[in-house]
Amino acid sequence: MGLFSLIRRVGRVAEPAPPHPAASAGPAALRGSLQLRHVDAGSCNGCEIEIGGCFSPVYDAERYGTRLVASPRHADGLLVTGVVTRNMERALRDTVAATPEPRVVIAVGDCARNQGEFAGGYGVVGAVGDVVDVDAEVAGCPPTPTEIIAVLRQVTGR
Amino acid sequence: MLSVSGVAGMVTQVVGVAAGAPLLVGWMRQVRARLEGRAGPGPAQPWRDLRKQLHKQNITPDGTTVVFAAAPVVLAGTSLVIAAIVPGVTTGSPLDRVGDLFAVVGVLLLGTVALALAGLDTGTAFGGMGASRVVTIAALVEPTILVAGVALSVPAHSSNLGRIVATTAADPGLVASPAAALAFAALAVVVVAETGRLPVDNPATHLELTMVHEAMILEYTGPRLALIEWAAAMRLTVLLTLLVNLFVPWGVAGAGAGPAGLLVGLGAVAFKVAALGTALAAAEVFLAKLRLFRVPELLAGSFLLGLLAATTSYFLTGPAG
Numbered sequence: 001m002g003l004f005s006l007i008r009r010v011g012r013v014a015e016p017a018p019p020h021p022a023a024s025a026g027p028a029a030l031r032g033s034l035q036l037r038h039v040d041a042g043s044c045n046g047c048e049i050e051i052g053g054c055f056s057p058v059y060d061a062e063r064y065g066t067r068l069v070a071s072p073r074h075a076d077g078l079l080v081t082g083v084v085t086r087n088m089e090r091a092l093r094d095t096v097a098a099t100p101e102p103r104v105v106i107a108v109g110d111c112a113r114n115q116g117e118f119a120g121g122y123g124v125v126g127a128v129g130d131v132v133d134v135d136a137e138v139a140g141c142p143p144t145p146t147e148i149i150a151v152l153r154q155v156t157g158r
Numbered sequence: 159m160l161s162v163s164g165v166a167g168m169v170t171q172v173v174g175v176a177a178g179a180p181l182l183v184g185w186m187r188q189v190r191a192r193l194e195g196r197a198g199p200g201p202a203q204p205w206r207d208l209r210k211q212l213h214k215q216n217i218t219p220d221g222t223t224v225v226f227a228a229a230p231v232v233l234a235g236t237s238l239v240i241a242a243i244v245p246g247v248t249t250g251s252p253l254d255r256v257g258d259l260f261a262v263v264g265v266l267l268l269g270t271v272a273l274a275l276a277g278l279d280t281g282t283a284f285g286g287m288g289a290s291r292v293v294t295i296a297a298l299v300e301p302t303i304l305v306a307g308v309a310l311s312v313p314a315h316s317s318n319l320g321r322i323v324a325t326t327a328a329d330p331g332l333v334a335s336p337a338a339a340l341a342f343a344a345l346a347v348v349v350v351a352e353t354g355r356l357p358v359d360n361p362a363t364h365l366e367l368t369m370v371h372e373a374m375i376l377e378y379t380g381p382r383l384a385l386i387e388w389a390a391a392m393r394l395t396v397l398l399t400l401l402v403n404l405f406v407p408w409g410v411a412g413a414g415a416g417p418a419g420l421l422v423g424l425g426a427v428a429f430k431v432a433a434l435g436t437a438l439a440a441a442e443v444f445l446a447k448l449r450l451f452r453v454p455e456l457l458a459g460s461f462l463l464g465l466l467a468a469t470t471s472y473f474l475t476g477p478a479g
Binding site for chain 2: 003004007010011012013014017029030032033035057060062063064065067068069070071073074076098100101102
């Protein structure tokens with residue numbers, strides 16, 4: 001069994017968890033469990049790669065009680081990346097409306113926070129905060145998985 | 159027929175399945191996480207998810223009817239009824255008289271159909287797609303459960319689940335018979351298919367086009383979603399209990415057992431189901447999801463094994479004395 005010996009040889013890949021954060025963002029109902037839906041409002045896919053990295057074995061965001069889900073109806077939090085483009089404005093509003101309360105909207109990356117590189121573009125409506133209410137932000141272009149996970153842990157408190 | 163021991167055993171079984179099912183799912187995810195090199199969220203995570211879902215808003219999508227609202231309750235109700243019938247802790251359940259294999263398969267199918275109708279009721283493309291897939295799989299799974307069950311019921315001269323388990327416990331040689339081995343292989347495949355595990359369905363997928371079970375429940379929120387996830391965990395637990403106790407029935411309390419017997423029964427079944435769950439989760443690491451159109455081939459194979467098991471069982475047992 002090649003895979004079995006590989007599992008034994010590699011062992012644990014996840015890096016040790018950073019110190020425990022104080023729960024400071026998001027409603028108390030979401031402590032310990034946060035299901036996330038990712039919305040790409042017009043991103044260059046840099047932030048997507050980093051979000052993918054968060055759930056890789058190395059960073060393992062699932063150990064803090066977060067999980068990516070397939071439907072906004074199942075989600076407690078939306079990870080919104082990129083500037084909001086004209087084509088995605090309506091979709092972003094609908095996705096937020098489809099997410100049951102209590103919910104958190106997290107703007108990931110500089111474009112989502114303040115339009116970043118794409119400020120003033122002809123297809124750009126604005127930053128995420130101009131379209132929907134934002135509860136937490138992650139700075140960086142793109143932010144590292146460590147920075148994204150630090151904000152997620154502030155919501156789950158784990 | 160209503161004995162104190164039987165009622166106590168049945169209550170222990172239902173409470174044990176209700177409380178233990180999310181822990182089993184969490185444990186299986188934890189086993190997978192460790193084998194993949196991750197740290198994992200711990201076995202209690204599904205309970206944290208359920209507690210949170212109960213405090214969330216309940217959204218009823220526009221255009222849905224009572225079918226959508228009733229399906230989670232029907233699914234959870236049928237799962238609890240099966241948890242009361244299946245001989246897990248004791249064979250002396252007061253529902254033993256209706257504890258027939260055919261009744262259990264029927265009740266199981268009732269929950270499946272309720273959820274499939276709810277998937278259609280939402281009117282979304284994915285809901286209907288998931289419903290059509292789950293019905294395709296169910297149509298191939300149910301006959302296999304019945305045929306494999308017939309193979310097991312021949313030595314006991316009864317299709318009553320309690321009687322089958324008691325007969326096997328009294329005569330351990332039956333487990334080693336070729337009929338039992340074939341029936342075990344057939345039932346293992348159908349349990350995997352019925353509970354939506356790999357290689358038939360991937361419970362961790364985010365890709366709507368590959369979903370089976372998840373596609374039907376995409377529109378559910380909050381408490382209703384919690385009810386469905388809890389019920390799905392209970393179905394997994396109950397089917398694993400049935401599988402393990404039909405073939406390894408030792409430790410199950412007989413009719414009229416005392417509190418100590420029930421406690422031993424609970425410990426034994428919890429250990430056996432956890433061990434089988436660990437094996438299933440570990441096997442899933444080595445498997446990829448089957449293409450949907452290959453799934454009927456897998457299920458047809460398991461039906462053939464079930465048919466062979468039934469035939470072998472008749473030849474080995476001979477006419478009923």
